[in-house]
Amino acid sequence: MWHKQINASISVCDKNGVILELNDKAIEMFKKYGGADLIGKNLIDCHPEPSKTKVKSMLLEQTENCYTTEKNGIKKMVVQKPFYQNGEYAGFVEMVFEIPFDMPHFVRK
Template identity: 50%
Template sequence: MTNIDWVKEFQGSAVVCDKNGIIIYMNDTACKTFAKYGGSELVGASLFDCHTERSRQILRTMMDERKVNSYTIEKDGVKKLIYQAPWYQDGEYMGFVELGLEIPAGLPHYVRG
């Protein structure tokens, strides 16, 4: 098996954009998560059109500096970890990936070392 699309039905949300901020991929969970904004119809749209000015500034900084951005949110009683990171192909910067992962209530935390 050389062409596995493991992320398509992954339980976390995965959105991929190109280096100009155009959405080029959304997995099934992302399409459901963003259904009220268009779901799969968002592929081809600009991230800059989907966010507030504050968020657009953060996006610009992330894209210019190619930095990871992560934070947690709570919406409709569901907590999520949002992890945004640059992606590369053959060493060339290609854009950003955003993963949205639900954080279960009572998630254990371990300090190891």
């Protein structure tokens, strides 16, 4: 599949927060927390407060979340969005990828 080796971390959980899939980059990113062994575990249990409360709320209300982070001189974009199967809420997809510090921003008309 295309997402297996893309240069972005992709994690998928069901609507209860159970981790269904991690691509290669996600397995590497979460290596110190168990990597591939996280599949089948609940992601709520993987987060400290206040993130835990935020994740619970997102799962319940099907709200998306986007933000940037910086750690060790690397800036990343985090995008978390609900996904649907046959029109029914099925869970969340998270994508995390590096972005440049001086990334251009274009306003289109």
